[in-house]
Amino acid sequence: MNRVPDEALVLIPGGTLITATPEEGRALAITLARHMIHNIQPDLDVLKAGRPIYATNPDSLMKASQVVAIEFQTIAAANNYWRP
Amino acid sequence: MNRVPDEALVLIPGGTLITATPEEGRALAITLARHMIHNIQPDLDVLKAGRPIYATNPDSLMKASQVVAIEFQTIAAANNYWRP
Amino acid sequence: MNRVPDEALVLIPGGTLITATPEEGRALAITLARHMIHNIQPDLDVLKAGRPIYATNPDSLMKASQVVAIEFQTIAAANNYWRP
Amino acid sequence: MNRVPDEALVLIPGGTLITATPEEGRALAITLARHMIHNIQPDLDVLKAGRPIYATNPDSLMKASQVVAIEFQTIAAANNYWRP
Amino acid sequence: MNRVPDEALVLIPGGTLITATPEEGRALAITLARHMIHNIQPDLDVLKAGRPIYATNPDSLMKASQVVAIEFQTIAAANNYWRP
Amino acid sequence: MNRVPDEALVLIPGGTLITATPEEGRALAITLARHMIHNIQPDLDVLKAGRPIYATNPDSLMKASQVVAIEFQTIAAANNYWRP
Numbered sequence: 001m002n003r004v005p006d007e008a009l010v011l012i013p014g015g016t017l018i019t020a021t022p023e024e025g026r027a028l029a030i031t032l033a034r035h036m037i038h039n040i041q042p043d044l045d046v047l048k049a050g051r052p053i054y055a056t057n058p059d060s061l062m063k064a065s066q067v068v069a070i071e072f073q074t075i076a077a078a079n080n081y082w083r084p
Numbered sequence: 085m086n087r088v089p090d091e092a093l094v095l096i097p098g099g100t101l102i103t104a105t106p107e108e109g110r111a112l113a114i115t116l117a118r119h120m121i122h123n124i125q126p127d128l129d130v131l132k133a134g135r136p137i138y139a140t141n142p143d144s145l146m147k148a149s150q151v152v153a154i155e156f157q158t159i160a161a162a163n164n165y166w167r168p
Numbered sequence: 169m170n171r172v173p174d175e176a177l178v179l180i181p182g183g184t185l186i187t188a189t190p191e192e193g194r195a196l197a198i199t200l201a202r203h204m205i206h207n208i209q210p211d212l213d214v215l216k217a218g219r220p221i222y223a224t225n226p227d228s229l230m231k232a233s234q235v236v237a238i239e240f241q242t243i244a245a246a247n248n249y250w251r252p
Numbered sequence: 253m254n255r256v257p258d259e260a261l262v263l264i265p266g267g268t269l270i271t272a273t274p275e276e277g278r279a280l281a282i283t284l285a286r287h288m289i290h291n292i293q294p295d296l297d298v299l300k301a302g303r304p305i306y307a308t309n310p311d312s313l314m315k316a317s318q319v320v321a322i323e324f325q326t327i328a329a330a331n332n333y334w335r336p
Numbered sequence: 337m338n339r340v341p342d343e344a345l346v347l348i349p350g351g352t353l354i355t356a357t358p359e360e361g362r363a364l365a366i367t368l369a370r371h372m373i374h375n376i377q378p379d380l381d382v383l384k385a386g387r388p389i390y391a392t393n394p395d396s397l398m399k400a401s402q403v404v405a406i407e408f409q410t411i412a413a414a415n416n417y418w419r420p
Numbered sequence: 421m422n423r424v425p426d427e428a429l430v431l432i433p434g435g436t437l438i439t440a441t442p443e444e445g446r447a448l449a450i451t452l453a454r455h456m457i458h459n460i461q462p463d464l465d466v467l468k469a470g471r472p473i474y475a476t477n478p479d480s481l482m483k484a485s486q487v488v489a490i491e492f493q494t495i496a497a498a499n500n501y502w503r504p
Contacts, residue, residue: 140209161245226303237322244329357432359432
């Protein structure tokens with residue numbers, strides 16, 4: 001198996017939900033979603049084979065966006081929405 | 085590849101979840117959802133090819149609306165719901 | 169294109185999430201969901217063509233209801249649940 | 253058209269999210285979901301035709317349950333979870 | 337019709353969202369989801385016929401899990417997350 | 421039936437939502453989702469038969485990720501987001 005590297009399996013890279021900016025918080029949401037996928041399916045070849053399927057399918061793109069939106073709710077709350 | 089412009093890849097345009105009005109907050113929710121899609125699929129030609137598929141399909145339209153509704157929950161909370 | 173009228177494209181009609189009653193809040197949730205759809209698909213003919221498809225399909229009816237339920241969560245929180 | 257009666261179209265029957273007990277709150281969540289469906293599809297014959305389809309399909313039953321679960325989140329929060 | 341027993345139709349068994357432990361709270365979330373299904377479809381034979389369909393289908397299992405996860409959010413909040 | 425071991429059926433292993441770190445909280449979210457599946461379908465052979473289906477399907481992977489994201493919202497809130 002062509003396994004994803006160990007660092008791509010860390011569930012919460014950096015070990016915290018706190019980020020300096022909303023942009024970084026959003027990037028963390030994407031990473032959380034992506035690493036979760038890696039933990040369920042750690043075979044890079046399978047992941048790569050799936051990409052052309054979901055990345056060209058509008059419904060799949062929206063499903064992926066929804067997962068990120070949910071992760072971002074958690075991270076934004078953790079950061080008190082980066083209120084000034 | 086006909087890549088989306090760089091500014092369409094910024095995850096949180098403006099770098100804040102705080103907006104002056106609910107209307108602007110809702111517009112930001114749409115932008116967040118749209119830019120997320122761009123980050124997963126940055127090829128404009130693929131995105132344009134998908135549009136007639138999802139924009140004429142009621143279930144897809146509702147999926148897209150749901151993602152915006154979730155993003156808006158976060159933005160509305162960030163703004164204390166723009167309470168007077 | 170038979171475009172939806174401009175007022176049907178306003179994202180947050182009235183410009184506020186605050187309503188006098190739960191009934192009005194629920195109606196606003198429906199409007200938010202509907203106007204969101206209009207912004208993605210502003211062609212009335214396409215929208216009308218889709219209606220017989222989703223309005224007779226139980227799964228589609230539930231998808232639409234779910235979007236309204238999510239919008240209503242936001243509006244109800246904004247109004248402190250209209251607690252007496 | 254065999255239209256649902258007017259009272260089945262009221263969005264928030266009783267005009268409040270506040271209930272005396274969790275049981276009543278849960279019943280209200282079901283009513284909210286059901287009346288929402290009525291507002292999208294007010295033709296009783298269409299609704300009755302759909303029932304054998306979704307009520308015997310596990311995935312549809314779970315979709316309906318999920319909508320109620322989301323409505324119940326709102327109602328439970330409105331009632332401070334009926335904490336003693 | 338082989339109807340589910342009356343007690344399986346109670347929406348909130350015990351009449352409260354408050355539980356002594358997270359384990360009991362999770363069990364209550366499952367019961368809420370299950371009894372909701374019973375209320376939509378009270379025919380035991382139909383429910384039993386559906387079981388082999390959804391219980392062997394990964395997507396259906398995840399749909400069921402998601403409903404429980406949403407119910408659990410409500411119950412956990414009600415219990416202030418059983419914080420010590 | 422090749423039944424999952426008893427400990428894999430505990431709904432909330434450890435009996436608490438409180439964890440020392442976000443990484444442990446995320447791992448708990450995965451466990452909650454997994455044990456929920458076990459409780460609906462405790463036959464290991466069925467679960468193993470399903471794995472190649474969902475673990476190679478992008479939409480199924482996103483469904484699984486979404487369930488974990490929802491469980492994680494609850495756990496993160498329980499831990500006050502592990503704020504320093």
